[in-house]
Amino acid sequence: MVIKVKKDIEEQKPLGRYLIEGGFIDSEQLKVALAAQRSERRRLGEILVRKGWIRQQTLDYLIEKVVLPERSSQKKLRLIQKDDRHQLDTVETKQQTKIPRQKLEIPVSPYRTTRLLFYIAVILLGAHLVGQFTEHFLPDYFSRDFIAELFNLDRELNIPTLYAMGLLLVSSILLAIIARAKHVRGDRQVRYWVALSIIFLGLAIDEITSLHERMTDPLRSAFNASGLLHYTWIVPGIIFVLLCFLAFAKFLKDLPSKTRQLILVAGTIFVSGAIGIEAIGGYYAQIYGEQNMGYAVIAGIEEFFEMLGVIIFIYALLSYIDKEMKGLSVRFEIVAQRISNTQLLHPRG
Structure with missing residues (x-):
């Protein structure tokens, strides 16, 4: 079997296309800049910087890290193909040979992702309540206590804890992605995104290590606390929440209305639970103590509220990336190695 192989070299992409695809300028701004370029005989980048549509630092970074490397690789590819075009004529058939990798990209939908995360949280809450019910009211049976503890929302180092930590870690990663994109674009609010990423990373670490709970006994003894302050760590917790709100108030005000509302709802639910x-x-x-079904229900609701708050926060971040940050998207990429009955062979190889 003979197959003719032909590849067209993509034309060199102009700078304006890079800027539009990256969300730095829009098509109308590009038209104005190109018109000015024709009349003033100046470089496109110089005109855009002079008009204040892009910062010089951002433009230099884009050219150095994206435009020049891509154009250089295209130039090398042209030379290689020009030299080899007349030599690559046929392919031979062989069994069970590999062909180049193929990529499968799966975009992350904010709504579908949030719905899945919510369902998992509901399942974990249900498993917690069922496990606690069996532990408190049913006769002992094989692995009863082990299974109950495995899904106990009030315990550490089990499935719900790992899931809650994962939610916080995903939030931290999404915040870091946004911060990186903001840095490239020269956004002045990048420090807020970085700070939030660090805070959520700290919350993820605390979730798995329970550092905040270790403060309870010393604080309770120091302040002789009781009643609603029985878990005395909530006192520094309240102070921390107030400080964060004051520090990020201006940042929240500058966010798009939908994003701001979602973050406030998420924070309210999370703090209400925590x-x-x-x-x-x-x-x-x-x-009444902690070893009873009543306390298990309260603890389950508390942890569920915390997970729900973080899930809504993740939805806010994914929606913000999807709607507000043109040129940036979140997707999973799967690289597959497919096996075929044919292989392209170079005549000289």
Whole structure:
């Protein structure tokens, strides 16, 4: 079997296309700049910088890291193909030989991703309640306590804890991605995104290590706390929340309306669970103890609120990337090695 192979070299992409695809300028701005270029005989980048549509630092970074490397690789490819075009004529058939890798890209949908994360949280809450019910009310059976603890939302180093930590870690990564994109574009608010990424990374570490709970006994003894302050770590927790709100108030105000509302809803739900329901749980635990179904229900609701708040926050970030940051998208890329019955062979090889 003979197959003719032909490849067309893509024409060199102009600078304006890079800028539009990256979301730095729009098509109308490009038209104005090109018209000015024809009349003023100046470089396109110089005109865009002079008009204030892009920063010189951003333009230099884009040219150095993206435009020049891509054009250089295209030039090399032209030379190689020009030299080899007359030699590559036929292909031979062989069995079970590899062909070049193929990429499968799966875009991350904000709505579908959030719905999946929510369903998982609901399942974990249900598993927690069922496990606690069996532990408190049903006769002992093989692995009863082990299974109950495996899904206990009030314990550490189990499935719900790993899931909650994963949610916080994903939030931190998304914030870091946005921060990187903002840095490339010269956005002045990049420091807020970086700070949020660090905060959520810290929350993820705290989720798996329970550092905040280790503060309870020393603080309770120091302040002789009881009642709603039985879990006394919530006092520095409240202070931390207030400081964060004050520090990020201007940042929130400058966000798009939908993103701001989603973040505020997410934060309210998260804090309601982490501090509000935690305080109720502490009051209940002081009177009735922690080893009962009532406390298990309160603890389950508390952890579910925390997970729900982070899930809504992830939705806010994905929606922000999808709607507000043109040229930036979140997707999974799967590289597959496919096996075929044919292989392209070079006559000289």
